[in-house]
Amino acid sequence: MSDAIQLEQKIALEAIEWYLALSEQTDDKLLYQQWQAWLAADPQHQLAWSRIEQVNNELNTLPTPLSRAIAEKTLFKTDKSRRHVLRSLAGIAVMSGGSWVYFKNETLLLPLLADYRTGIGETRSVTLSDGTQVDMNANSAFSIAYSENQRHLTLISGDIMITTAKDTRPFLLKTDWADLKPVGTRFYVRQRDNTALLAVYEGAVDFIRGNHLPLLRVKAGQQLSFNATELGSVMSAQESMLAWQQYMLVADNMPLTEVVAELQNYHHGWLRCDPSIAERRVSGTYPLNNIEQVLKALAATLQLELVYRTRYWITLKPQQKI
Known part of the structure; x- marks a missing residue:
């Protein structure tokens, strides 16, 4: 396309x-x-x-x-x-x-x-009927299915931070590629087109796929990336991933293409990164409530050119040598 x-x-x-x-x-x-x-x-x-x-x-x-x-x-x-x-x-x-x-x-x-959604540049905090708290990043959506016997959430897109409430009914978060069963916890899930990430900050989360038996338990202070066919190594969870709650993006040696993808959630329009510079590394802290300022800073730091088709359609390209 x-x-x-x-x-x-x-x-x-x-x-x-x-x-x-x-x-x-x-x-x-x-x-x-x-x-x-x-x-x-x-x-x-x-x-x-x-x-x-x-x-x-x-x-x-x-x-x-x-x-x-x-x-x-x-x-x-x-x-x-x-x-x-x-x-x-x-x-x-x-x-x-x-x-x-x-x-x-x-x-x-x-x-x-979806039952709950956020738009471009919009974050939201939702308290569900059982007292569970869900913080939503921009451009995110999830649905709920609560009954007498269960508490199920389905993450459709984007990022959510969940702090589960105590309840006798089991809690389950469904993603595109796995089910996540928290054990009295505070955890974060990010779902993109081709990959997802689970980070646990309190308690633990059972990772379930296929046969509906826990494949592994991700404990507090750990994170795990996964997609339809692959499961990454368990690593240390980073609080900086939650910087969006303060409208900030913290990049630590992040590929430029991933930075642009995050900025896209706060930009009414279209941001593209030329494939030739997609893997350039970015480190720094950037305000998500001023995307134009961030793009100019990236262009100056990485010697890039911002090409505007319209004010809202922007492509990052290598700076042309004179």
Whole structure:
């Protein structure tokens, strides 16, 4: 898939997030101003928004036009109606190379269908019904399935820090590639496209895969990386991984491509790193609430060039020699 199509998908999903936020918070003047700024920032934003309006006008179950829908406080009163709208909006289209691209893959919308989610640059702290605390990094999503006999969470994307509450029901966190069963604990899980990481700060967490028996127990002060087929070595857990809770990124000899991936969670737009510099190493502490400042600092330190297609579409490339 080309960068252009990936960007357009990202913008389309941002537009849907704005649609939902405005529909759920109809009296938030600041939110409305932020949406107006996002809309004016890029013609692609306006195009994606116009497609949402078109889809909305085709839905018999919703009032039209969109401006009236936003004003209605009764919109999205139930999960069922909200999910119906999201699935309908999965048909949103954006222009790509002169042809229309439709999002038929519901996995793109899974974060928006989650019980709890955060957007670009947004962190959140959630207290569940049993008292369990979940701190969410930006661009993260998870769902819950509590019953009389169990407490199950499913991490759909992003990063969450969990402090479990005491309860007679067993607790289980499901990720794409393993189940994690905490034993009275505080632990952090980060899930990306191709890898995940578990870090335990209090108690212990049983790592379960396949036959549903614990493969190993990760104890306090330890961390473990894993994916669909591989399991990394147990290493010392780093508190610096939680710097996002203070809107900071701490890089310790981190590949530039990973730094850019973390910054992407706080940037409304598209950040790319030229493959030729992807493995350059970065060390330092960077503020996540000022991505432009961070990019300029990286460019100066690593002798890079920032190439802007738009204000929000930025590529890091090697500095051209004169």
